[in-house]
Amino acid sequence: MAEGVHIFSPATVANVGPGFDILGFAINRPGDEILVEKTEGDDHIIVDRSGVGLPLDPERNVATVAIDSMLGHLGSRQKFQLTFLKKIAPGSGIGSSAASSAGAVYGSNVLLGNPYTREELVPFAMKGEETASGSAHADNVAPALLGGFVLVRSYDPLDIISIPGPEHIYCSVVYPEISIATEDSRKILKTTVSLEKAITQCGNVAGLVTGLITGNFRLISDSMHDVIAEPIRSFLIPEYDEVKKAALEAGALGCSISGSGPSIFALSKDEDTAHRAGTEMGKVFATAEIGSSVFISPVNKQGIRLLTKES
């Protein structure tokens, strides 16, 4: 067998409340497993063990597009075989494409002797995101690579800031079995916002990062309001208001849309509350006869990791 690494690439929540488009975090569950191996062939090989219908053409698969961006920068002609066991459903709103592209560049970077740091891999992984959604956003790939909460302060120049979070904080994600296209979800947003809402959003995002860094759960909770995207996008998710209410009544600190949905996430300060919130959120969908998957986990602080190294 060729030299290879087996990696775990976590799901990620982007658009964290008022951190619309700029703040994301990684979670421990769900996550993809990817086996990355060097190959001597003329092109990358993609093997889909997940049965989710991943594109097998290296020019169309986010993972190989990301790898090629890295190889181009490095001036390497190495090819890789990628075997995917995806557990993050494509289109679920918790960074499925990001897990693939970030995981792929992470694994191939290891096999090349780590020419790049995790931070330096972000722009390559973003090329995969561009293939997936048409925009090279960083708010999923950066937390997947770095772990924890990550602020994308700016794209030009790219400025990725790890936000030290509280020692313990838990996430409940509920993924309802409905589908929303990321692209549509972007199009329905207005291209302007009122000055008042812009200021409110600024106040809340400043409060949220302050709460995260200083471990002030009261402030995290009070700041978890998105006045820009959530009021519009939540119309695309059936039962949204009821699900959010259930999470907050169960004691969650806050609840909002994960990415562009349809997944909904809640943050809690202990694991019991996170379980209770997730259960109650799932119940609302069940009552409306919408199937859903519930994932409970601590915020992942490490990001992508090696499971075993094979050679």
Add this chain to the structure above:
Amino acid sequence: MAEGVHIFSPATVANVGPGFDILGFAINRPGDEILVEKTEGDDHIIVDRSGVGLPLDPERNVATVAIDSMLGHLGSRQKFQLTFLKKIAPGSGIGSSAASSAGAVYGSNVLLGNPYTREELVPFAMKGEETASGSAHADNVAPALLGGFVLVRSYDPLDIISIPGPEHIYCSVVYPEISIATEDSRKILKTTVSLEKAITQCGNVAGLVTGLITGNFRLISDSMHDVIAEPIRSFLIPEYDEVKKAALEAGALGCSISGSGPSIFALSKDEDTAHRAGTEMGKVFATAEIGSSVFISPVNKQGIRLLTKES
């Protein structure tokens, strides 16, 4: 002589770069001195030792309006005599009215045996601001009372958050001898902003508070961009672009309009740089034959303080 306290009330910088309308800080120079004394009369008495033409009618002076708001809440009929030696020029954009109203409620609270904490005094001081500018903003009175950097996360409910700043950080303020009405300065702002600018502002304000809390001067510097108010309001200040350029070339971390101007502030990581930046900023105005005052001081961490207690 009646029981009294002599207090120092600091100038404050609001609209700190991307923290438009939500972030302010206090400085050590300039600052007002106010002698607050109990009086047995039927009404408050205002004595103006500054010769700046303060309103002497207690219903029109920001300080007595603020005190009356506190006394009403407390159910007290006590009256005070306030003697002002103002060193913060009214209309300069560094919290002149805030220093008066915050100082007045602070001093009278002390004389009443401290029924309120500094935080609790903020809403009373805001009543003075409402009299001064028509809007009960907190981004000057809160840092005047609490010291340091203060985030006004929300007005409804009022949520005032002290942002722990770096151990050492210095401010240069240059006040050019021109006048801008706060009200006009508000009116020229557009009532909507592009979604893109709102997100940019959110990214920068989140970066700025993260930089302040973690002592990351690189991040503070990179985040000091206001894409909402500065591009419009800077047109009201002659030589603005040149003054800002001079501050940055002198090594300042960032430079923006203080409050609604005309004062311009710069932040620096050491005192020498702050002096150099202030000098260079003042020179630009001098070259344009505009007189200006330059103030250099550390960020004030303590807020309003007692100078001496007289009884």
